[in-house]
Amino acid sequence: MTGNLCHYKLKIHLFGAISSPGCASFGLKHAADDGESSFGKEAADFIRNEFYVDDGLTSKPNAEDAIELIKNSTNLCSSAGLNLCKIMSNSREVLESVPQLSVSPSVQCLNPKSDPLPVERALVVDWLVESDCLCFRIDSKVTPVTRRGILSAVSSVYDPIGLVAPVILEGKKILQALCKxxxxxxxxxxxxxxxKWEKWQKDLCHLVNLRVDRCYxxxxxxxxxxxxxxxxxxASESxxxxxxxxxxxxxxxxxxxxLVIGKARVAPLKHVTIPRLELTAAVVSARMSNLVKTELKLKNATEFFWVDSMVVLGYIQNESKRFNVFVANRVQTxxxxxxxxxxxxxPTKANPSDDASRGLQADQLNAGCRWLNGPEFLWCEGKFVLSKA
Known part of the structure; x- marks a missing residue:
């Protein structure tokens, strides 16, 4: 107790501390900044922008570009003491170019020239590598038929881009009714x-047959x-x-x-008129526009926004009248x-977001449905042009 105090300082970051995720993300981006001059901007941008925690996901138009990106990204990470591993691709040519110890463990024992490629998990979504499709794995774990158990079951279907959002909406409506x-x-x-709950759970099992092409x-x-x-x-009442x-x-x-992205949300418990709900849905659509253009790096894409409410169109296109706070804030957004x-x-019959506001059964969601493919008028040949009388 009478000795001199000794000062100790950690030279590493603790695993599991509150600051650890932030430190890890900062270190990864710092490595990209340091290696950009040596290994190219493309590899640095991949490390900076295409990683979610420790999973990096991106697409390239051909195998040559993918091989070059993997090579530069691996060397960039190695220069910072990081090992880029568990590499997976739907191209056998790319897999053959990657060292055996760096590919995903699921293909290390396979013959990439003949054996079928396995199923991988990409951010908890199943990726059928052989057919390059996304699918869903439904957790059959039995939960108690209570409000807590229903919340657990509804939340267990992870769908970050809303491919099955109309189906999940039906479960959310049951949960909201219990809260009400x-x-x-x-x-x-x-x-x-x-x-209702048992019927929805039984219907949810049909999602295991759904296949969605990963590539647009x-x-x-x-x-x-x-x-x-x-x-x-x-928007609708529900x-x-x-x-x-x-x-x-x-x-x-x-x-x-x-389909790029979809959102389906239950109406608030506090009563809101349909025109106001329609305006709220239009705000979500406008925000998704900014997100999609940023994530897909689209600079010259022509945009069209569609609503089936003439009241909402009147709100948006009227720049002279003063609205109340609720409407004015959303119109400004x-x-x-x-x-x-x-x-x-x-028209309402041609509006695919009608499925997002009212919900769909899982067996109605298939490869040919309107929700995944869009309305028929978008499949007409040629550039889309609107004509006004």
């Missing part, structure tokens, strides 16, 4: 809710001449939502449309992210 009736977390629910551009589609983003929004589609047109005028001239009317 003030049921306790562990209180058994009444028989009427139990029947089909194989052998050719050169892309036009790129368009179409945003749809809608929910509101939006969906965004990427429409590609090739040299021959052939069009292809694919829409104007910040989009131009009023890019908003248009679509």
């Amino acid at each position: 009736d003030c049921y306790d977390w562990d209180e058994p629910i009444p028989e009427t809710f139990r029947v 551009k089909p194989v052998n589609f050719g050169n892309i001449k036009h790129v368009e983003l179409h945003h749809f929004s809608d 929910g509101y939502g939006q969906c965004t589609y990427l429409r590609l047109v090739n040299d021959c005028g052939k069009a292809h449309c694919a 829409i104007h910040n992210f989009s131009s009023p001239s890019s908003w248009h009317h679509v």
Whole structure:
């Protein structure tokens, strides 16, 4: 107790401390900044922008570009003492170019030239590498039929881009009804809710058969001449939502449309009029526009926003009248992210976001459904042009 104090200082960051995730992210981005001059901007941007925690995901148009990116990124990480490993690709040529110890353990014992490629997990979403499709694995764990158990089951379906958002909405509506009736977390629910819940759980099992192409551009589609983003929004008494589609047109005028992102949310418990809910859905659509353009790095894409409410169109395109605070704030947000001239009317029957506001059963969600492929008028050949009388 009478000796001199000794000062000790950690030379490493603790694993599991509150600051550890931030330190790890900072270190990874710092390594990209330091190695950019030696290994190229493309590899540095991949390390900086395409990593979520310790998973890096990106796409390249051909195997040569992918091999070059892997090589430069691996060398960049090695220069900072980091080991880039568990590399996976749907291209066998890319896998053969990667050292055996650096590829994913699931393919280390396979013959990349003949054996079928396995199923991988990409941010908890199943990736069928062989067919390059995304699918869903439904957790069959039995949960108690209470408000707590229902919340656990609804939250267990991880869907970051909203591919099955209309199906999950049905489970959220049951949960909201329990909250509205003030049921306790562990209180058994009444028989009427139990029947709906068991039906939804049984229906959810159909999602295991769903396959969604990972790539927006089909194989052998050719050169892309036009790129368009179409945003749809809608609301109902039970929910509101939006969906965004990427429409590609090739040299021959052939069009292809694919779902980029979708949102489906339950309506608030406090009563809100349908026009106000429609306006709220339009705000979500405008914000998703900014997100999609940033993440897909689209600079010259033409944007179209679609709503089936003439009241919302009147709000957005009227720049002279003063609105109340609720409407004014949301109209201003829409104007910040989009131009009023890019908003248009679509009939309710042709609005795919109608599925996001009302919900769908899992067996209705298939490869040919409107939610995943967009409305029929987006599949017409040629560049999309609006004509006004």
